[in-house]
Amino acid sequence: MKQVIAFAASKGGAGKSSTCQIVAEVLSHHGQVVTILDGDPNEPQVRWRTGTSKLPITVIGDITENNVVKHINAVDEGYVLIDLEGVASRLVARAIAKADLVVIPFQASTLDAAEAGKTINLITEEEEIVERKIPFKVMLSRTSPVIKTRLETDLAAQLERNGLPLMRNQLNERAAFKSVFAYKTSLYELDPEKVNGIPKAIENAEAVTKEIVS
Amino acid sequence: MNDDFGIRKKPADRDSTLEKVDRVAEKLGFASREGRKRRNAVGPTMPVNVKLPEDTYNAFLKFCDDNELTYRKGIEKLLIKAGYIEE
Numbered sequence: 001m002k003q004v005i006a007f008a009a010s011k012g013g014a015g016k017s018s019t020c021q022i023v024a025e026v027l028s029h030h031g032q033v034v035t036i037l038d039g040d041p042n043e044p045q046v047r048w049r050t051g052t053s054k055l056p057i058t059v060i061g062d063i064t065e066n067n068v069v070k071h072i073n074a075v076d077e078g079y080v081l082i083d084l085e086g087v088a089s090r091l092v093a094r095a096i097a098k099a100d101l102v103v104i105p106f107q108a109s110t111l112d113a114a115e116a117g118k119t120i121n122l123i124t125e126e127e128e129i130v131e132r133k134i135p136f137k138v139m140l141s142r143t144s145p146v147i148k149t150r151l152e153t154d155l156a157a158q159l160e161r162n163g164l165p166l167m168r169n170q171l172n173e174r175a176a177f178k179s180v181f182a183y184k185t186s187l188y189e190l191d192p193e194k195v196n197g198i199p200k201a202i203e204n205a206e207a208v209t210k211e212i213v214s
Numbered sequence: 215m216n217d218d219f220g221i222r223k224k225p226a227d228r229d230s231t232l233e234k235v236d237r238v239a240e241k242l243g244f245a246s247r248e249g250r251k252r253r254n255a256v257g258p259t260m261p262v263n264v265k266l267p268e269d270t271y272n273a274f275l276k277f278c279d280d281n282e283l284t285y286r287k288g289i290e291k292l293l294i295k296a297g298y299i300e301e
Contacts, residue, residue: 010244064248065246065247065248066248069229069232087247088242088243088244088245089245089246089248090236090239090244090246090247090248091247091248092239092244093236093239094235094236094239097231097232097235118243121242122238122242122244125238125241125242126235126238126239129231129234129235129238130235
């Protein structure tokens, strides 16, 4: 059984790489087989894998529009998470065509929301071509864990009015999520002496992952 | 007789669904961002400017001419022969 999840947003800084990495860690920690295809030219996931994490997450780099389908097809089982670049590209379109689920993270800003809209339009058009539903979930990312902004509430209401599936959980802005890339390790292996709020971050990460894969 | 006039036939295993996806994507601004690689792309380069004795210079030019090599390829070929770089 294979589940392909693409993390797409045609804007940089939306939280694709962080969400992809965090979801991979949670799934792997709970015994799932996880492969990340790193389609971001900066290869954050490849760099992460050069660190010390003992989680058996396979990371494949140098993902291009010409090889993305081949790499997806080559994985036999488990979760295939595709971290896509923050631009509108053919690579994104091809990954979406092969995805069982597309997660669209976006920050609570109108610019991000507009870019998320572009990705949703693409998904809708691709559904007609591949003759199947391509489920997608929209997730607010990098939000404050304590304060909900007015804009956040407005955007959520707007999405709901348009019948778009906004996730109940959000990936908060947390030091621990940044630290997994900085220390090239997982949430579960971070040093509590160096990073604050690890248990809360794990709680947030697990809630987000559960909602994505459910 | 070869009567295809050099026209390249579309390979049978081309994924037509993917081609349709590409077309729709392009219409929505999701175009290819990957430029074709130059055939002679060699990665980062460093210049070398050297004065040679005339005999050595002539010999190097003859070696390149005889083997139809650019100077860069000529130096590379000699270093491969000498075992300093792998082919």
